[in-house]
Amino acid sequence: MDELEIDREALLATFLAEADETFAHMEQQLLALERTPEDDELLNALFRDVHTLKGAASLVSFDGARDVAHDLEDVLERLRQKTLAVTDALVTLLLQSVDVLRRAVAEAEAGAGGGGASDAVLAFRARLAEAARAAVAERAAPSGAAEAPDAHEPHAPHAAAARTLRVDVGKLDRMLNLSGEIAIARGRLGEMLERRGGVSAEDALDAHREADRLYLDLQELIMKARMVPIGPTFHQHVRTLRDLASNLGKQARLVMEGEDVEVDTAVIEHIRDPLLHMVRNALDHGIERPDERRAAGKPPVGTLTLRAFHDAGSMVVQVLDDGRGLDVRRIAQQAVARGLASDPARIGPEDAAGLIFEPGLSTADAVTELSGRGVGMDVVRRNIEALRGSVSVESEPGHGTAITLRVPLTLAIIQGFKVGVGGETYILPLDAVSECLELPPEETRAGAPWGVINVRGKPLPYLRLRDHFKVAGAAPQRENVVVVQHGAQVAGVAVDVLHGESSTVIKPLGGLVGAVAGVSGSSILGNGRVALILDVAGILRETLRRAAAQAAA
Secondary structure (H helix, E strand, O other): OOHHHHHHHHHHHHHHHHHHHHHHHHHHHHHHHHHOOOOHHHHHHHHHHHHHHHHHHHHOOOHHHHHHHHHHHHHHHHHHOOOOOOOHHHHHHHHHHHHHHHHHHHHHHOOHHHHOOOHHHHHHHHHHHHHHHOOOOOOOOOOHHHOOOOOOOOOOOOOOOOOOOOOOHHHHHHHHHHHHHHHHHHHHHHHHHHHOOOOOHHHHHHHHHHHHHHHHHHHHHHHHHOEEEOHHHHHHHHHHHHHHHHHHOOOEEEEEEOOOOEEEHHHHHHHHHHHHHHHHHHHHHHOOOHHHHHHOOOOOOEEEEEEEEEEOOEEEEEEEEOOOOOOHHHHHHHHHHOOOOOOHHHOOHHHHHHHOOOOOOOOOOOOOOOOOOOOHHHHHHHHHHHOOOEEEEEEEOOOEEEEEEEEEOOOOEEEEEEEEEOOEEEEEEHHHEEEEEEOOHHHHHHOOOEEEEEEOOEEEEEEEHHHHOOOOOOOOOOOEEEEEEEOOEEEEEEEOEEEEEEEEEOEOOOOOOOOOOOEEEEEEOOOOOEEEEEOHHHHHHHHHHHHHHHHHO
């Protein structure tokens, strides 16, 4: 690959990252313009974004995107000259133009048409040209031939696009300085080891501690560099809420709290889909139509709140609506119909809150574009638990529903609690560990793969890790139980040895290993061996399932 090709790759990566940010910014400005059509500064900012995008697209030879941006400039110029009025229909058209620009960029990136435009993009350009010629824009929705990409779906970057992250130059400078200090400390320690004689153990230990301190400082700085505010992720749902509310004949406003709360960029990527499903669910099933809200003594415009805050080393994200709340009766009926429960009368509000996450369960009367297949909230639970997080639901009939997600601040490093079984070491996330107990001798002698013990007058089901992972060798005469908690669920994990807590760098299992029940990742120990990181949610489900089966027997 020659130097010119390398330069183009770097240029293209920069363009794609900046274009994605520009599209999101344009959507926010258009939605603001719909609320305040007389704001000339918004129009000017929009025009600058489009003009910059046009120039950048031309630079990378994305001619289709360049031409759409040029046509969009014509419409915006008419708005700036006050010869075209800002209407809901025109704002819808302009929002669709952002979708078309995304499509044109994706097509050019994939090599379709050599940077030119597809028929759908060309058809949409004709609509923009017509809007620019019109005296007043009062046009209907686009025809099928000119249909824009689905505005309800969040934009996902092209599969081949590189993941990028903007980092403050000051942070990079500090990383470079720390790297230099670490090199000096390593050199000092290496010199001591080579000399051997005349070097005391205390001096060598001090040198090691200094290098270790510098390493931890660098690690912390790298983690901070990966932290990004959640605000831009929240803002993506302003467009989603507007479009869905319009399609459903509802009125709703989005309130955002805690936009400055920061979290690892990898966590942001994993919660985008759950947030989308929760926003859709709240609008489709929760917030009522204006006439229903008036009849219930509520304002016709519903409120959906996205809130984020830090709590005990985690990030908490809440999605709250002031709608009708969970329909416990309907959920109970569907649960019985799908074989998830036998008696609807025994299903209370807490049970209903848990059942909405079951795959296939939906309270919709018919399958539509938005609901009816029972997959949305199941996706939420699976994605959040894959992050070693938890999800809970609170609902008050007639007043609304609150869904709370709790996720770790980072996916790269956790505080872990190491335990031993046979010759193997396993790691539990420390924030999931409540306490450690000695397994009663009679339970050890029984050697059952699972059981229930009494802890301060309450039953505690437990799972013996040795049997779960089929570890060879006999159990010791004394075993321990680590009590773990995930949301409202509590269970025990029986192990041989308690090694204690430590900072754990998470490594993926890799494609050759695949998914292993009860395991969420791995880590390399100081002795070079691999330790599995346990999936607390999965182990809890298995333990409680066995306990429930025993109780029913």
